[in-house]
Structure formats: structure tokens, C-alpha cells
Amino acid sequence: MVRGLTTRLGSVFGWTGRRVINSVLYAVDLTVFIIHVSSSFIRHARGRRAAFRPMVNQVIFTGVDALPMITFLAMVIGVSLIVQFLPLAEQLATPQDSANLLADLVGLEFSSVITAIIVAGRSGTSLAVFIGNMRLNREIEALEHLGFDVNHFLLAPPIFAAAVAQLVLATYFGAFALFGGVLLAGLFISADFLQYLEFMIYGFQGWQVAGFVLKNLIFGLVIGGAACWHGMKVGRSPTELPQQVQGAIVGSLVLVFLVDAAFVLVLR
Amino acid sequence: MNDSADILVAEQLLPDHLREQRPLDYRIATGSITCLVGRNFTGKTRWLRTLAGLDPPASGRLEIMAADVWALAPDAWQRMRTNVAFITAEAPVISWMDGISNVTLPAIYHELEGEVAARQQALDLLAKLGYDGALDVLPAYLDRHHRSLLALARCLMLAPEMVFIDEPFELTDRSSRLAMERVMRWLAREQGITLVTSTHNLAFVREHADAVLYADGTGLYVHRSWDDLEAAAPAFAKGIPDGEEDHG
Numbered sequence: 001m002v003r004g005l006t007t008r009l010g011s012v013f014g015w016t017g018r019r020v021i022n023s024v025l026y027a028v029d030l031t032v033f034i035i036h037v038s039s040s041f042i043r044h045a046r047g048r049r050a051a052f053r054p055m056v057n058q059v060i061f062t063g064v065d066a067l068p069m070i071t072f073l074a075m076v077i078g079v080s081l082i083v084q085f086l087p088l089a090e091q092l093a094t095p096q097d098s099a100n101l102l103a104d105l106v107g108l109e110f111s112s113v114i115t116a117i118i119v120a121g122r123s124g125t126s127l128a129v130f131i132g133n134m135r136l137n138r139e140i141e142a143l144e145h146l147g148f149d150v151n152h153f154l155l156a157p158p159i160f161a162a163a164v165a166q167l168v169l170a171t172y173f174g175a176f177a178l179f180g181g182v183l184l185a186g187l188f189i190s191a192d193f194l195q196y197l198e199f200m201i202y203g204f205q206g207w208q209v210a211g212f213v214l215k216n217l218i219f220g221l222v223i224g225g226a227a228c229w230h231g232m233k234v235g236r237s238p239t240e241l242p243q244q245v246q247g248a249i250v251g252s253l254v255l256v257f258l259v260d261a262a263f264v265l266v267l268r
Numbered sequence: 269m270n271d272s273a274d275i276l277v278a279e280q281l282l283p284d285h286l287r288e289q290r291p292l293d294y295r296i297a298t299g300s301i302t303c304l305v306g307r308n309f310t311g312k313t314r315w316l317r318t319l320a321g322l323d324p325p326a327s328g329r330l331e332i333m334a335a336d337v338w339a340l341a342p343d344a345w346q347r348m349r350t351n352v353a354f355i356t357a358e359a360p361v362i363s364w365m366d367g368i369s370n371v372t373l374p375a376i377y378h379e380l381e382g383e384v385a386a387r388q389q390a391l392d393l394l395a396k397l398g399y400d401g402a403l404d405v406l407p408a409y410l411d412r413h414h415r416s417l418l419a420l421a422r423c424l425m426l427a428p429e430m431v432f433i434d435e436p437f438e439l440t441d442r443s444s445r446l447a448m449e450r451v452m453r454w455l456a457r458e459q460g461i462t463l464v465t466s467t468h469n470l471a472f473v474r475e476h477a478d479a480v481l482y483a484d485g486t487g488l489y490v491h492r493s494w495d496d497l498e499a500a501a502p503a504f505a506k507g508i509p510d511g512e513e514d515h516g
Binding site: 049133137148149 | 346
């Protein structure tokens with residue numbers, strides 16, 4: 001009986017250990033892939049013009065087209081949090097402390113994570129399908145036969161575009177959620193909320209903003225990188241496509257949360 | 269020793285997945301038409317890919333345009349691909365670009381031409397190939413013959429010296445096959461491009477091939493003429509289905 005229990009406990013630890021090792025290896029492999037793709041882009045001076053157009057298109061798709069959804073979500077989440085949070089915080093802290101806390105939570109934390117979820121769900125899926133379909137149809141192989149560096153022409157532009165779009169959208173989300181939320185709450189619920197507008201402007205520290213920029217660039221690289229990496233793993237069978245798309249989204253979101261946790265630990 | 273008239277030299281070449289077959293010693297003369305023939309599942313496509321320097325061989329040496337292909341650095345291998353084109357049987361073109369953009373893309377990527385000049389060059393080339401399909405639609409809306417011509421034109425934009433084509437006549441009707449035959453003749457005889465193709469179109473082989481490589485599942489055998497092949501593999505040359513030779 002004791003031996004059975006030990007075996008079962010051992011298998012639980014073994015399973016946990018394997019999962020942890022696999023997750024670490026996944027993160028390492030993805031990082032190596034992103035570095036490899038980036039170095040290809042930097043190394044090749046030739047063909048940048050041809051690669052630039054897909055990058056602009058990707059920024060438009062990932063960033064500009066997502067603006068209405070981001071605006072709506074930012075307003076809803078901003079108003080909802082501010083209306084619940086500020087009256088409670090006022091009883092415990094000064095208005096400046098409450099504004100700092102709100103700027104921290106909504107402006108720097110929620111904005112990054114919620115935007116990452118939207119970018120992964122919207123652009124990550126479509127990018128993985130796009131690359132995966134090109135693999136299935138052997139279009140990527142045909143490009144290689146024409147002397148194209150696929151990393152440089154096809155993969156680097158959407159990865160960099162995802163990083164830029166994630167940063168811009170998260171900034172936009174944070175600004176809209178905080179200032180738009182306070183403004184709406186002030187207009188429709190109580191004018192007292194408007195006093196927080198000024199406090200919030202002074203609620204951000206320089207190092208916090210630098211951390212926000214770096215974190216969101218990494219989020220974008222992870223989302224774009226995972227989508228391209230999984231898309232490139234599609235072989236000859238169409239059944240591989242949904243599997244890899246799922247892997248791209250789950251993998252990128254898990255990494256986004258881990259990176260976020262790491263930033264919280266480091267920046268505190 | 270490489271004869272300067274030979275654009276490709278294979279010495280004891282053996283494809284990676286056909287290790288049980290006989291290695292090949294062969295030279296391809298510049299400007300010639302070489303056809304790979306044989307029944308299905310005899311490894312024609314693997315031989316073609318290995319000869320084109322796309323798949324690393326199990327053994328042997330491959331020299332294309334006086335360069336030892338598998339001794340090239342990755343960047344040099346990539347540069348070589350602009351001189352040695354390969355079109356797979358599916359002839360895939362980029363699905364998210366319209367016809368004309370597909371053709372101009374390689375010239376723009378490799379910065380051989382500006383966009384306007386590349387477009388004009390592409391239009392001239394497509395006219396020479398007899399392309400009569402739409403240019404402003406996505407490839408999914410074109411038929412197979414037109415997609416094949418776009419894939420071919422895309423390669424020719426780089427002015428390659430050698431073109432490998434896998435099954436160029438597959439799944440097309442008679443008029444498309446004749447049009448493709450005309451194009452291939454034009455490429456080799458008028459443009460001086462060395463052509464290596466894997467095909468089941470024996471009429472084309474009989475009429476135009478300068479050399480025939482016959483795959484029978486044990487290796488790739490060189491025949492300098494159609495008559496030579498006919499003597500060596502009469503049932504295949506007469507188009508008799510596999511296993512029915514005795515019932516002739």
C-alpha cells in the first residue's frame with residue numbers, strides 16, 4: 001500500500017516536473033526562434049522594401065483595425081473599475097494615493113494584459129492560420145526556391161508589427177480606460193470623480209513607464225513569434241493547422257502571463 | 269573535371285530517401301532539355317529535387333554552374349537559387365497576392381528592378397508565355413494552367429540559367445498541354461535556358477528531349493535518345509501499364 005502511494009506520488013511529481021521542463025523548453029525554443037528571425041531581418045539589407053509592405057499591412061490589421069474593440073473595452077472596464085474602486089479607496093487613502101493605485105492597476109497592468117489577450121485572440125490566430133496555410137500550400141517552400149529568406153521576408157515583419165501594435169494599443173487602452181473612465185464617471189455619476197484626472201497625470205513614475213514599454217514590446221514579440229513559430233510547424237496535413245493555431249494561442253498567453261508576473265516581481 | 273559546356277555535374281549522386289537505389293553519374297549540357305520519366309512511385313520527384321540541389325543527397329557530389337552545391341554557405345546557396353529555378357508539381361504561387369504581384373515579387377525582393385520596371389517586364393514575359401488569364405485577381409480564382417504560367421513567369425523574372433519543373437503537364441487539358449510544350453520549347457531553344465523536367469508526357473519527351481533519365485525504382489538510368497530508351501524499356505516507352513508487359 002505504501003509502495004502504491006509512493007508510486008502515485010512519484011508519478012504526480014514526475015508529471016509536474018515534465019510539464020515544467022517542457023514549458024521552460026518551449027520558452028527557450030520560442031526565444032531562439034524570435035532571435036533567429038530578428039537577426040535574419042537585421043542581416044539582410046536587400047529586400048527590405050518588399051518586406052516593409054507586409055509589415056505596414058500587419059500593423060494596420062493588428063493595430064488600427066482593433067481600435068474600435070479596444071476603445072469599447074477600455075471605456076467599459078475603465079468606468080466599471082473606477083466607479084467601484086475610487087469610493088472604496090477614498091476611505092482608506094489620500095486621493096493622490098488612490099489615483100496612483102488606479103494608474104498602476106488600470107494604466108499599467110490591466111491595459112497590457114487585456115490588450116495582449118485581444119491581440120493574441122485576434123491577430124495571433126489569424127497570423128498562425130496565415131502562415132500555416134502557406135505551409136500547407138507549399139507557398140513558403142516555393143519562396144525558398146526563389147532565393148527568399150523566409151525569416152526576413154515573411155516572418156520578421158508580422159512579429160515586429162505585433163510588438164509595435166501591442167505597445168500602441170496597450171497605451172491607448174490605458175489612456176482611454178483611465179482618463180475616459182474618469183471623465184465618463186464624472187459626467188454621468190458624480191463630478192467628484194473629475195478631480196482624479198489631475199492626480200492621475202502625476203501617478204506614473206519614469207521607471208514604471210519604461211517597464212510598461214519593455215513589457216508590451218515583449219508581449220507583442222511573444223504573440224507574433226508564437227503565431228509564426230506554430231504556423232511554420234504545420235506540415236502537409238490540414239489537420240495540423242487547428243492544432244498549431246491552438247498551440248500558438250495557449251502558448252503565447254501562458255508566456256504573456258509569466259512575463260507579466262516576472263515584471264511585477266522585478267519592478268516591485 | 270568539369271566541362272564548361274556542362275551546367276550540372278552529378279557524381280555518384282544518391283537521394284537521401286532512395287539509399288537502396290543505384291547512384292547516378294551524369295552531366296547536363298547547357299541549354300539542353302532533360303526529361304525524367306518513369307512510372308509513379310519510382311522516385312522521380314526525389315531524384316529531381318536532389319539534382320536541383322534542394323534536398324541534400326545521401327551520398328555523392330553535385331555541382332551546378334561550377335559550384336559544389338552542398339559545400340556552399342547558406343547565403344551562397346540562397347543566391348544560387350536565383351539562377352537555378354525549381355517549380356514543384358503544385359506550382360504554388362502566393363495566395364494573398366494577385367497575379368501580377370506574384371510575378372513581380374522576386375525581382376522587387378532581390379532588388380533587380382523597381383516596381384514600375386518590374387511590372388512592365390512581367391507583362392512582357394507573360395505575353396511571351398501566352399498568358400491570357402486575369403492579372404488582378406488572387407490565384408485561387410485562376411485555373412491550374414494559368415497558375416503554372418504565373419509560377420514559371422515568377423521564376424523567369426530572375427533570369428535563371430537553369431529551370432527544373434516537376435510535372436508541368438499534370439492535370440491540364442490538351443490545349444493547355446500544347447501551350448506548355450510551346451513555352452518549354454521556347455525556353456530551351458530560344459532563350460537558352462537549361463530545362464530539366466519530370467513528366468509523364470511521353471510525346472513531349474520523344475519529340476524534344478536531348479536526354480532521357482528513366483527511373484525504374486532501382487536507379488535513374490541515362491538514355492541519350494528516345495530510341496535508346498525504347499530499346500532499354502520497351503513496355504514503358506510504348507505506354508503499356510505496369511505489370512501488363514506480358515499481355516502486350
